Amino acid sequence: MQKTIVAVAIGALALTACASTGDLAKKNGEEAQFRYMDYAGEPVKEFRSFRLDGWTPVARDKLVVWTGVNEAYLIKVWDSCRDLQFANHVGVTSTGNTVSTFEKVRVGRETCPISEIRPVDIRRMKADRREAALAKKAAD
Secondary structure (H helix, E strand, O other), X not given: OHHHHHHHHHHHHHHHHHHHHHHHHHHHHHHHXXXXXXXXXXXXXXXXXXXXXXXXXXXXXXXXXXXXXXXXXXXXXXOOOXXXXXXXXXXXXXXXOEEEOOOEEEEOOEEEEEEEEEEEOXXXXXXXXXXXXXXXXXXX
């Protein structure tokens, strides 16, 4: 009987941790979406890349893919892509090292068509972050 009580208590604790992590991820996702959207340029039809260095989910239908230290693209996929924010890994199709709006983002078993691509001004975003950090440090 004590094992059952311990198991139930551990299960309840795990569910609570998942709920708070979900709320935190939702909050961080909303902040990330606005942060990247503030630095996203006009939509482009494609970009060339020999490899993707990483990715960051920013909304249910958006992710940022990194093609270099200071080069990233905000990609919006169709609304049918449900698991993007919770994926452990994604794949992006390309034709001849070019990712275009005709390509797809693969999330688990889902293929999510790309509806929009926007370059992100990473250098400006980093400069603004440094400036904000210096201003905060000076205010403290």
